[in-house]
Amino acid sequence: MKVLVFIKRVVDYNVRVKVRPDGSGVDTGGVKMSINPFDEIALEEALQMREAGTADEVVVVSAGGNECQQQLRTGLAMGADRAIQIDTDKTLQPLSAARAFLALIEQQQPGLVLLGKQAIDDDNNQTGQMLAALWGRPQATNAAEIVINGNSALVTREVDAGLEVLDIDLPAVVTTDLRLNTPRFVKLPDIMKAKKKPLDVVALGELTSHDDTNLQIGQWSPPAQRSKGIMVDDVAGLVGELKNRGLL
Amino acid sequence: MSKILILAEHANGQLNQATAKCVTCAKAIGGEVHLAIFSNDGQAVAKQAAGLADVSKVLQIDHQDFSHPLAAQIAPELAAQADGYGYVLAPSTMFGKDVLPRAAALLGVNQVSDIMAVNSARSFKRPVYAGNAIVDVTVPADSLVVATVRTASWAAAGEGGSATIEQSAPQSDRPAHTRFVELRTEAGDRPDLQTANIVISGGRALGSAENFEMIYALARKLKAGVGASRAAVDAGYVPNDMQVGQTGKIISPELYFAFGISGAIQHVTGIKDAGTIIAVNKDADAPIFEIADIGLVGDLFQVIPELEQALS
Ligand SMILES: Cc1cc2nc3c(=O)[nH]c(=O)nc-3n(C[C@H](O)[C@H](O)[C@H](O)COP(=O)(O)OP(=O)(O)OC[C@H]3O[C@@H](n4cnc5c(N)ncnc54)[C@H](O)[C@@H]3O)c2cc1C
Numbered sequence: 001m002k003v004l005v006f007i008k009r010v011v012d013y014n015v016r017v018k019v020r021p022d023g024s025g026v027d028t029g030g031v032k033m034s035i036n037p038f039d040e041i042a043l044e045e046a047l048q049m050r051e052a053g054t055a056d057e058v059v060v061v062s063a064g065g066n067e068c069q070q071q072l073r074t075g076l077a078m079g080a081d082r083a084i085q086i087d088t089d090k091t092l093q094p095l096s097a098a099r100a101f102l103a104l105i106e107q108q109q110p111g112l113v114l115l116g117k118q119a120i121d122d123d124n125n126q127t128g129q130m131l132a133a134l135w136g137r138p139q140a141t142n143a144a145e146i147v148i149n150g151n152s153a154l155v156t157r158e159v160d161a162g163l164e165v166l167d168i169d170l171p172a173v174v175t176t177d178l179r180l181n182t183p184r185f186v187k188l189p190d191i192m193k194a195k196k197k198p199l200d201v202v203a204l205g206e207l208t209s210h211d212d213t214n215l216q217i218g219q220w221s222p223p224a225q226r227s228k229g230i231m232v233d234d235v236a237g238l239v240g241e242l243k244n245r246g247l248l
Numbered sequence: 249m250s251k252i253l254i255l256a257e258h259a260n261g262q263l264n265q266a267t268a269k270c271v272t273c274a275k276a277i278g279g280e281v282h283l284a285i286f287s288n289d290g291q292a293v294a295k296q297a298a299g300l301a302d303v304s305k306v307l308q309i310d311h312q313d314f315s316h317p318l319a320a321q322i323a324p325e326l327a328a329q330a331d332g333y334g335y336v337l338a339p340s341t342m343f344g345k346d347v348l349p350r351a352a353a354l355l356g357v358n359q360v361s362d363i364m365a366v367n368s369a370r371s372f373k374r375p376v377y378a379g380n381a382i383v384d385v386t387v388p389a390d391s392l393v394v395a396t397v398r399t400a401s402w403a404a405a406g407e408g409g410s411a412t413i414e415q416s417a418p419q420s421d422r423p424a425h426t427r428f429v430e431l432r433t434e435a436g437d438r439p440d441l442q443t444a445n446i447v448i449s450g451g452r453a454l455g456s457a458e459n460f461e462m463i464y465a466l467a468r469k470l471k472a473g474v475g476a477s478r479a480a481v482d483a484g485y486v487p488n489d490m491q492v493g494q495t496g497k498i499i500s501p502e503l504y505f506a507f508g509i510s511g512a513i514q515h516v517t518g519i520k521d522a523g524t525i526i527a528v529n530k531d532a533d534a535p536i537f538e539i540a541d542i543g544l545v546g547d548l549f550q551v552i553p554e555l556e557q558a559l560s
Pocket residue numbers: 013037038120450451452453476477478479480491492493494495496497507508509510511512513514515518528529530531534546547548549
């Protein structure tokens with residue numbers, strides 16, 4: 001089985017982003033960039049499937065300018081067999097990304113498509129579901145466990161009430177949650193090896209000419225700050241304060 | 249006037265309160281508010297929905313395939329029902345986040361995720377970067393608005409409505425490629441985390457599932473819901489549905505207690521709308537104190553029993 005993993009280049013989760021004073025966006029200059037953590041989990045899962053023998057090829061794909069080759073190389077260093085960059089200088093809205101991914105899927109014919117449940121920059125949580133819709137295939141979002149059984153898969157999903165198990169036919173789209181696995185660390189020799197692995201570039205326009213951008217992004221603002229609180233010395237102080245405020 | 253269709257969430261014959269919060273958001277947008285209920289037997293839920301203030305019509309679409317909330321089944325039918333509507337909304341619960349983008353793609357539009365405020369009928373505020381930035385998103389006049397509603401930003405609509413209930417059969421084909429197997433819940437008698445007035449959360453510092461019993465005991469005393477940080481969930485102290493934060497539940501209780509939680513942004517983004525935040529941490533420099541209304545530097549293993557005592 002071939003597994004296609006879509007990864008996005010995002011501001012590292014440890015960076016505390018700041019809105020630019022003119023409200024035109026957030027400051028990303030000189031900031032550490034990484035693979036979206038959920039996508040990294042998706043890639044790790046694909047690699048574990050290959051190691052377990054359920055997958056035989058792992059292809060890592062990212063849409064963006066040349067800078068996203070950095071994340072694709074990291075993906076190759078983690079162990080992906082080859083990489084594809086969907087070259088575009090546009091910020092793709094989820095439906096546009098899904099449309100491009102679908103075109104690539106039609107070329108690559110994977111048995112399984114994995115991607116993170118959300119990107120930690122726009123926090124949209126849409127692309128996987130949209131891709132499954134356009135493809136007309138099953139989706140299992142927020143996966144905490146994936147068991148491949150030949151032409152189908154049992155996926156345990158994190159839902160509000162607990163865990164839900166779905167049985168889905170393959171090919172399918174599965175989006176990954178935090179508890180699926182812990183991604184491996186990349187070792188130096190792997191980084192060297194990754195430089196020799198194939199990284200193909202395909203222009204966005206070769207995949208789709210359809211423009212699905214329908215949202216206009218306007219002004220950015222910092223979140224409302226909570227006003228500075230007080231410190232109490234002990235439990236008596238805490239209970240007193242809660243009573244004063246009529247909270248107990 | 250535009251028409252707004254809200255995808256209702258329900259389980260075990262009960263309408264989820266998140267739906268009533270969407271109604272409040274819909275009112276802020278302005279328009280005629282309809283609710284869609286997909287179920288194998290939606291009568292009881294439809295009645296509750298019809299009683300929500302400001303809802304004028306409830307679409308009850310019953311079919312055996314809707315006995316479980318599967319996106320693959322519901323999304324095509326929701327897209328079919330959306331004909332004639334200017335807006336399709338759903339709560340940004342796990343259910344809404346699963347179903348609505350699939351419907352949005354079938355309708356050919358991007359979704360506006362997590363509406364936290366309405367600027368105007370076509371312009372909305374939503375959080376990005378784990379709530380570190382807020383962005384205005386405008387949907388052009390010729391485009392359908394498909395959006396999830398960040399429930400923690402909205403109060404639940406009241407009752408006293410008397411909407412008409414319209415029953416119908418599904419119009420779309422439903423796929424056979426996705427099958428429900430089971431739902432595993434650790435049903436407890438604690439108040440629901442997402443609607444509780446008081447929530448008590450524990451972090452990695454609790455150290456074990458056994459120690460988490462202290463949190464449950466305090467919660468029983470205060471009739472509180474119980475939450476946790478990701479670290480506590482990952483360590484297996486508590487089940488995943490108790491995680492609060494960017495990738496867990498976004499909650500807005502009147503009172504939130506954080507015991508032994510450092511205050512990582514991914515956690516804090518889940519509690520920003522809480523009324524009063526109380527933090528207990530043995531590290532005076534823990535970031536949680538930057539957002540806490542009342543902070544106490546101390547060892548939770550001493551503080552919790554003392555607090556329980558003081559409340560007796
Ligand atoms: C993509 C992504 C998404 C994430 N989503 C979430 C999310 O939704 N929710 C979430 O919570 N996290 C999330 N995280 C994880 C987050 O970054 C933190 O790692 C996590 O919140 C830390 O949990 P914690 O505060 O319990 O543990 P720690 O950060 O280890 O903090 C433990 C705290 O306990 C204190 N302590 C220790 N012993 C005691 C004692 N005896 N008495 C009192 N205090 C004590 C320590 O001083 C410390 O401050 C996410 C991370 C990533 C990368």
